[in-house]
Amino acid sequence: MALAGKVVARFVLEQGELLIGSDYGVILLPLQMALRSFEPILPTMEVYASFGQDDAIVQQVLGALDAHQSIEIFGCSNAESSFLLRSLAHQFEMEHVVLYVEQADVLEDVLQWIFEQLYRVPADVKASRAEIRAGLRDRQVLVLLNHPTLTGSELEQLNQINQILPESLFVVASSKRRFFQADCAIEVSGLDEGSCQPQIRADRDPEAIFAESRLLRETLQAYVKQKRWAEVLRMVKSTEKVFAIAKFWGAWEQLLNLGLQAAWALEDEGAEAWALHQLGTLAFCQEQVTLGYDLLKQALDLRTDLGEKTAIAFSQHNLSQLKALIVPVKTENLPQYNQRYLF
Incomplete structure (x- = not known):
């Protein structure tokens, strides 16, 4: 034109x-x-990591997830929580896929990103808000969110995401406890930073x-x-x-x-x-x-x-x-x- x-x-x-x-x-x-x-994407294993001496923490979190509980992990540094979540991504299985989100952003953009991890969307196609919400409604997803300084508005956003993906579970890592809507809160500290190195890097990091x-x-x-x-x-x-x-x-x-x-x-x-x-x-x-x-x-x-x-x-x-x-x-x-x- x-x-x-x-x-x-x-x-x-x-x-x-x-x-x-x-x-x-x-x-x-x-x-x-x-x-x-849109065609669903089949689950793939994107991250492999061993948590070493702190496997007990992972097992505690996995136990809560097996009980279908959303969790807040608090008390560790950003690097430590990032590694812990990646370890969970490798070890916990849900019906569809495991997601890892580095930090919260604009609600519609987070939903857009999650949708494109679950469905094959051509590069020249933009899914609408209605299509995204319909596509996410019944999907079982483990959403791993690493955000050490959650604000009030970001907590509200997290609650909205939780409502849009009602069949999903959430693990939130933060420096202090803030996500009181979580079913379970686990405090961790003193992790061995030397062990916090993935053995194989993720094939696809969260969108920069x-x-x-x-x-x-x-x-x-x-x-x-x-x-x-x-x-x-x-x-x-x-x-x-x-x-x-x-x-x-x-x-x-x-x-x-x-x-x-x-x-x-x-x-x-x-x-x-x-x-x-x-x-x-x-x-x-x-x-x-x-x-x-x-x-x-x-x-x-x-x-x-x-x-x-x-x-x-x-x-x-x-x-x-x-x-x-x-x-x-x-x-x-x-x-x-x-x-x-x-x-």
């Missing part, structure tokens, strides 16, 4: 297709699709994007406090595509909101319109139709006032596509995309 210009990534959504790449914003396209589903996302947001928040708005906007514009392409759209949304805040502070209406365009399109892709329409309409009004013809065309196009996707038209001439990824 000529309007899209440079395209660095495309995603097939439930509602259509999303093109990412242009500095003017992302583009929505219609795409006719049958009902899609989690750590990068957190570090970037912390840096941006520091700039916000210092009112360094130009740097905030520059960082948002230079990094937001990375999170969009990685399918971590919760972090993407947070970045765009910081960019919008910076644009307001700088009284930069062009940047404000760009952020509104991105947020509006993203909202629609996340099934927030009314919000998406309102934000795109604001973006179009601003771009019309500024007289930026190409920018106007982008927002007008997405607004028209949103309306067309809400009120379907005849689809005989739309591109076909056959998706068969069975649950």
